[in-house]
Amino acid sequence: MENLIALLIAAPLLGAAVLLCGGRRLDAVGHWLGTLLAAVSFGLGVALFADMLGRSADNRAVHKHLFSWVPVEGFQADVGFQLDQLSMTFVLLITGVGTLIHIYSIGYMEHDENRRRFFGYLNLFLAAMLLLVLADNYLLLYVGWEGVGLASYLLIGFWQHKPSAATAAKKAFLVNRVGDMGLSIAIMVMFTTWGSFAFSTVFNQVGETGWGRNTTVGLMLLLAACGKSAQVPLQSWLGDAMEGPTPVSALIHAATMVTAGVYLITRSGAIFNQVQDVQTVVVIVGAVTLLFGAIVGCAKDDIKKALAGSTMSQIGYMILATGLGPIGYAFAIMHLVTHGFFKAGLFLGAGSVMHGMNDEVDMRKYGGLRKYMPVTFVTFGLGYLAIIGFPGLSGFWSKDKIIEAAFAKGGTEGWILGAVTLLGAAITAYYMTRVMLMTFFGEKRWNEEETHPHESPGTMTIPMIVLAFGSVLAGGLFSINESFVKWLEPVTSFSHGDSPVSAGVVTASTIVVLLIGVGLAWAQYGRKPVPVVAPRGSLLTRAARRDLLQDDFNHVVLVRGGEHLTRSLVYVDHTLVDGVVNGTAAGFGGLSGRLRKLQNGFARSYAVSMFGGAAVLIAATLLMRAV
């Protein structure tokens, strides 16, 4: 059975290779082939899942050593896989949502001449993401880590003729590279500390090392997670990444890749559990991003960017939860899965709206679309209810648990975190309601002559419907008997913690803040008409529209500074480094210009020097003998 693991990755990888190298001949069938292989992978995943369920909780993890990758003395890097409950969860999420989005893309990308290439990239992404979650050591994980980065780069920049897309792709890759640097340093520290970077070795020996090294590893892993999961301070790329086609935003920048950071921290729980201080940092990062993303989400008029802010904020929840330690890991993953469903659904909905609206993304030019796109409206609406945590839907179950866990952290910290998460829930309700109202309710604000809103074809609506089911049911299913927590417990361990507030109070307060958020949004966008041109807004709104000035900071400090640095270095290289050499050369030139006068061209003159030279040689020989 464990041989199937390699096949799981091989299927989409094969698809990518065939589609990317196949040339135009495959244009006609490329999308079907890509979808088929993604589905094959999903099928394999389900088979493995069934197999895993057949074993007892402690025997579920499967290891498969494929081959020795870099065999160098003292450095054992292997290609080996580890399929345990955590990986399994991800495999199913990735291949499941992935397959749905493949199907969706068939319709969405129908008119794009490079559809085959798009599917090739999507398959490549699936393979890399699966490698990331299945690797049994950090180096192989790093391969997947960069692989998804590459796929993300290629897909964000898929419409390369748009300079904005190309720039966004480059930005995403670069910011991710900063995170990758963290991961590679972490691996190097692991190697020097434990002599290995296999999960098993590291986690077994992590208790034997001192605070310093564990902290370094933890912080570096956190840096990596920040890069991939768009957490403060490396969050700036996610908004721009919406330049990619919408299915990409749904799959990569909402459901799967951006949650890799959560996976990394959860996977490395053994390390983080050792160092409280790092966990505190993780929690702070999560909390800050949670609010940051939510605030940004409130201000954006671009539907995808609003959703991107929301993604950032939701991942903030997850990161915060992972920072809580064993209290939170399981809930982080649970929120990750439910978020995968509803956020993918929301993005696909947004894509469907754009599809019907001539690729218009400005919500101020939507309005009243519920009549024109009923399926999209319903599925989007269900996703909306799920994300704001409407009782009974997926988001309610998972987010509520994280808020509880935050309180359960205990002490002042617990209270602060609880408050932050509650505040976040309120803002989430506010901005999602805003999106909903601006898009599907109110007056039509589009130009009726140019735009003819219509429902999307079946290939697009079916995945949305499936995801809507997930958004509605997943959370509830997971929470029956705490089945999800129990499922993950062997990997992540679990403790309830002791919350100062009872679960009921927490649930009640979440519902209250939810209502406040919805109410505020309705007061602003539901009661009165939405202006087509954005009002100037308050200072905070304007800052939030510019991603809270993060980009401006980057531009001034990093881009400008970097430009100056490189320009002055080019100058230095030309004048100073080269100049020293050229100066020497010029000096020699001048000297030889003088010596050249000795070359008068008369053979006899030269003969004299030869003769003198011979005399000197004889003298030297004689002297040497005398000595």
Place this chain on the structure above:
Amino acid sequence: MSFPLLTATAALPAVGAIATAAVPAERRTAAKWLALLVSLGTLALAAVQLVRFEPGGDRYQLTESHAWIKDFGVRYELGVDGIGVALIALTALLIPFIIVAGWHDADPLETHSSRWRPTQGFFALILAVEAMVVLSFEATDVFLFYILFEAMLIPMYFLIGGFGDRAHEHGDEAAATQRSYAAVKFLLYNLVGGLLMLAAVIGLYVVAGTFSLDEIAAARANGSLDMATNTERLLFLGFFFAFAVKAPLWPLHTWLPNAMGEATAPVAVLITAVVDKVGTFAMLRFCLQLFPEASKWATPVILVLAVISIIYGALLAVGQRDIKRLVAYASISHFGFIVMGIFAMTTQGQSGATLYMVNHGISTAALMLVAGFLISRRGSRLIADYGGVQKVAPLLAGTFLVGGLATLSLPGLAPFVSEFLVLVGTFSRYPAIGVIATLGIVLAALYVLVLYQRTMTGPVKAEVQGMPDLKVRELLVVAPLIAILVFLGVYPKPLTDIVNPAVQHTMSDVHKKDPKPVVEAAQ
């Protein structure tokens, strides 16, 4: 006596060079085919070497030894270790690609030009370089090595100075002037290095009384040859300086951007992927083996220089406006990694450095040759003259991207393995330097992606419109290189198996052991 395989591998291209040069001028195409056949034959011989080489066997294998200049104890001594055999394979592998890629580079110009372009000469010179490089990887006699080290400058000089890109933004004359400037700069830099090395070679002979690497190393190992500390250091510096110029290490690097910028792309590949490797190879073979103590003494300074090379090269690459110069600065950055790996004095570092030499050769060849195809289409080296190429020539853009990704060490492609090994190897002994060098991977992403973005993406420029995609000949060059990059990225074991024993030997030469993991050391 068994078949002198090593001599044959070097002699075949040498004879081929003469034969190619002798083909009459009007039969240009025949000369090209002859050169290609010879290079393929050399590749076959190199493959035989790989097969015959036993990783677990003696340190130097397939040895040959003949008296040459008896009075000075100079011998024609050849032998390969794992590192040598790998680099010979790299050289033999790249030359056919270089020849095919440069198929039309030396054709006579259609337009009136004062410069004569002897087609046969171009290919004969390439083969001559191959012969000398191969032999220098094989030489185990210091004097023999020195002669080859210097002699290969001559054909390189003519290749750089004699053959440039077809078009130049400032016209033919300006191009010729810049070319000869670059060629002279290349020659002078390397000659100065060679001169110091000559002094050190003579000094070594005076001290050791022989030129044989084996004998000296053995004498050093068993203590019968005891050098005074200062003598050893001076000799080491003499050798190292020459290799550092060739490698090239900051601040001796400025010849490389000029040379690579002015030469045609295949020649640029020849410089950076083949000839410069002799420098780093010689650091491993001669500096460490002959002067272990001095090497250790100089390590801190060299590592700092290497790190400066990495960061500085990458930063300058970001600031370049010329595609070829950008690749050149990227190479400087990569050579920094190689030198760092060598002098980190860890198994991982040195294995990584050796793999890096091979991988950098292939990845740079892929990137630079595609860049050359691009440049030959538009007739400009300036990045700003391109834009939107991806739309009109997707294959070209795609292969360019893969080459670029290899350059930025994307996992899954060969350079990643080596770069990571170098970083780990360095980090385990010098954490601070390892961390700073890691910055290089971010900067690498920056210069590669900026280059790709500016040339390939965005709206299609008017001049780029109608640019043809890769032709079959060009695809034949690029596709195998990419395949090798992928293969070695996923499964580098064949290479590491050959390299590992050699690295073990080098490590024992310098009396260094890998630092133990902290946990193990604590126990």
Place this chain on the structure above:
Amino acid sequence: MQLAVSATQTSTGEAFQFWVLGTVAVIGALCTVLMKKAVHSALCLAGTMIILAVFYLANGAYFLGIVQVVVYTGAIMMLFLFVVMLVGVTAADSLKETIKGQRVWAAVCGIGFGVLLVAGIANANLKHFDGLKQANAGGNVEGLAALIFTKYVFAFEITGALLITSAIGAMVLTHRERTERAKTQRELSEQRVSDGKHLPPLPAPGVYARHNAVDIAGLLPDGTPSELTVNQTLRGRGQIRDVSSEALSDLKALEQRSTERLGREEEAAK
């Protein structure tokens, strides 16, 4: 000739011969260097070489002694003389030095070199002379032959090749291939007309000069000698009796006189 050559001392006869002939040889060498005319130098050199031949014989190199006379003094020196004749036997070199400092440096280097050589020889331990008795026992020529055709056979062959090469080289260097048909007299005259120079035959030598010998250049009306009037070869050898300086000084004197007179007239006019 005395066959017996002692180990460290030569016979008195040989010593006498050495001192007398040695002195002559040195004088001959000095004359070679110092004679103004090449032909004299050549003759002095030939003398020196013959003396050296005698010394060879005295040193037991009978074959070389004869070869020296036959080949060197006979053939090579004749070649020299032949070339001297070709170039001009009477042309005397000016011994005036034209390159600044050449004489001084030559002297310094020459003397220094000589002193060093002598010092070197004096320094070397050359007391013992084996003599050639044994080596020449089977006859000098046979001994040489045995060596040449065994030990030095390669060198011998190569020198043979060298000789052939040099012979061919000399031919190639001096030979001038006539690539086109020689012009007939008619064509030459036509060419003269078409070129428009020297329609009449070349002027005879000595025109306007005091002599009309072939080696005296004719003078143009302004008193300068005309290149055209003297045969090219003579001119090349430098065998032109130079009348121009005479003529020019005459002219100068004439001018001087006339200006003096004119000057006086001007003064008178004042």
Place this chain on the structure above:
Amino acid sequence: MNPVNYLYLSALLFTIGAAGVLIRRNAIVVFMCVELMLNACNLAFVVFSRMHGNLDGQIIAFFTMVVAAAEVVVGLAIIVSLFRSRHSASVDDASLMKL
């Protein structure tokens, strides 16, 4: 008398020849001086041959003569062709080696 005196004579002749090469401008005389130097060397070889009691020195002297003959032939040919083209046999006239 000690045969070493021959060597002194040889040295003296050599030096005189060398000085002649430096001083004279006529190419033919310069050549003669070269011959003089060669002959001086030959004398030394012959004396060394006597000193060592074998004939190798004489062989070398013989070869020197052969090479000298070859050299003279080519050298004089050069002089003749130079004279033809320049109408001069002065070595100073051929000063094209100047930059």
